[in-house]
Amino acid sequence: MTYIFANWKMYLTHKEGLALARKLQTVSIPDDVTLGVFPNMITTAAVKELLEDTAIQVGAQNLAWTPAGAYTGAVSAFIAKEIGLSYALVGHSERRYIFAETNTVVRKKIEACFDSGITPVVCIGETTKDLEEGNREYRIKKQIMKALEGLSVKDNQLIIAYEPVWAIGTGKQCAPQDVIEMHTLIRKEIKSYTDAEVPLLYGGSVDAQNVVSYIKLDCVDGVLVGGASTHYDSLISLLGAVQESR
Numbered sequence: 001m002t003y004i005f006a007n008w009k010m011y012l013t014h015k016e017g018l019a020l021a022r023k024l025q026t027v028s029i030p031d032d033v034t035l036g037v038f039p040n041m042i043t044t045a046a047v048k049e050l051l052e053d054t055a056i057q058v059g060a061q062n063l064a065w066t067p068a069g070a071y072t073g074a075v076s077a078f079i080a081k082e083i084g085l086s087y088a089l090v091g092h093s094e095r096r097y098i099f100a101e102t103n104t105v106v107r108k109k110i111e112a113c114f115d116s117g118i119t120p121v122v123c124i125g126e127t128t129k130d131l132e133e134g135n136r137e138y139r140i141k142k143q144i145m146k147a148l149e150g151l152s153v154k155d156n157q158l159i160i161a162y163e164p165v166w167a168i169g170t171g172k173q174c175a176p177q178d179v180i181e182m183h184t185l186i187r188k189e190i191k192s193y194t195d196a197e198v199p200l201l202y203g204g205s206v207d208a209q210n211v212v213s214y215i216k217l218d219c220v221d222g223v224l225v226g227g228a229s230t231h232y233d234s235l236i237s238l239l240g241a242v243q244e245s246r
């Protein structure tokens with residue numbers, strides 16, 4: 001299975017998100033591709049309805065770690081499940097570094113997803129500072145440890161997306177050889193906590209031009225795409241490039 005996950009972030013307005021979802025209604029998705037879109041929280045339920053009769057999955061960009069109660073502004077994994085969402089991004093670097101989400105919060109959100117039957121897409125990745133200070137491996141190992149240590153995981157119950165923060169939204173591409181090395185390290189770390197099947201994605205300035213260089217790698221199970229997934233033409237070109245590469 002190849003995962004193509006489209007993180008629309010806060011790039012699209014409500015109306016723009018609905019318009020893009022409507023255009024996607026007629027797109028055919030190969031059986032071995034899972035296309036998932038992650039609209040903003042206001043738009044998600046309506047996009048889910050629009051895509052109900054398609055193979056396209058809908059996910060949340062973020063969820064609260066608590067199931068219900070007096071948590072102003074929060075949306076739980078149970079509510080996400082109730083409207084039929086399948087996935088949730090957890091620990092995206094924009095949540096970690098702009099909204100100060102810690103590894104502890106990320107872990108609680110993973111557990112909340114498990115409790116509700118949502119598949120968390122756990123984002124990990126080093127910052128430019130980590131790279132410059134030689135802390136790349138340390139950062140990755142720590143994020144994986146905090147996410148997985150002592151966690152009981154079933155096959156495909158959790159997905160990990162390796163997203164070097166310096167490559168997100170910057171146009172700076174992580175060289176495929178670099179992705180191979182990091183994915184090898186990440187798989188080894190995952191293996192030290194669980195024998196379960198954990199799909200491993202790559203994310204960071206992926207577009208129609210470079211997507212094949214990542215998905216053709218044996219160690220890459222799919223891609224998490226931000227900017228290039230927010231316009232119909234660029235998303236369709238990316239999907240087309242994936243299909244042509246088969």
Ligand code: PEP
Pocket residue numbers: 007009163167168169170203204205206224225226227228
């Ligand atoms: C992302 O939002 O996870 C991402 C990888 O963004 P972009 O593709 O724009 O770098």
